[in-house]
Amino acid sequence: GAGVSQSPSNKVTEKGKDVELRCDPISGHTALYWYRQSLGQGLEFLIYFQGNSAPDKSGLPSDRFSAERTGGSVSTLTIQRTQQEDSAVYLCASSRMTSSYNEQFFGPGTRLTVL
Amino acid sequence: AQKITQTQPGMFVQEKEAVTLDCTYDTSDQSYGLFWYKQPSSGEMIFLIYQGSYDEQNATEGRYSLNFQKARKSANLVISASQLGDSAMYFCAMRGLDDKIIFGKGTRLHILP
Numbered sequence: 023g024a025g026v027s028q029s030p031s032n033k034v035t036e037k038g039k040d041v042e043l044r045c046d047p048i049s050g051h052t053a054l055y056w057y058r059q060s061l062g063q064g065l066e067f068l069i070y071f072q073g074n075s076a077p078d079k080s081g082l083p084s085d086r087f088s089a090e091r092t093g094g095s096v097s098t099l100t101i102q103r104t105q106q107e108d109s110a111v112y113l114c115a116s117s118r119m120t121s122s123y124n125e126q127f128f129g130p131g132t133r134l135t136v137l
Numbered sequence: 138a139q140k141i142t143q144t145q146p147g148m149f150v151q152e153k154e155a156v157t158l159d160c161t162y163d164t165s166d167q168s169y170g171l172f173w174y175k176q177p178s179s180g181e182m183i184f185l186i187y188q189g190s191y192d193e194q195n196a197t198e199g200r201y202s203l204n205f206q207k208a209r210k211s212a213n214l215v216i217s218a219s220q221l222g223d224s225a226m227y228f229c230a231m232r233g234l235d236d237k238i239i240f241g242k243g244t245r246l247h248i249l250p
Contacts, residue, residue, distance in 0.1 A: 064228065117236075
């Protein structure tokens, strides 16, 4: 498809397990963003990539969270030793890199539930 | 550091009335972009409108317009002739020179029939 895709769409896991969330950006989009949205809340910035590098990792909540991007395309967000407070919808977005207009296109999100 | 503030957690507006959703921002960048997104109950994020910091004209897209007041660092969204389908969460966002994009906490808009 032409849009941003994320997998899985839903993930239920037990506390203490590791999870991997995947994002496939729109082809040719060099910027990729990860956000977390708790129920009824705003979007919390986690990390973003320019190509394969992450200039700003300041939004990652703890060292249990990590992300990587390879080949300037697919990105994986990994949460180790999940906690119940990690339950949220994780949204990925991509955009073209320009000096001005830079609309983000969002994926449908991954709903993570930690039991 | 960049910051986006949306001070209205929720709003109720009568159908067909105009509504203004507030957004103020803080940045030290000279060049930046401002966005508004709509998130209906389905959860998808829908891009509405964009304003560049050097744009002299306020952005408009159909019933949406952005009231950009640079000196006050505000970028309010105006929806004219509101419709029931406008009921949703609305997020203001800002992109800085480093291309990082941050969002406000959102305003939940309820359109009353």
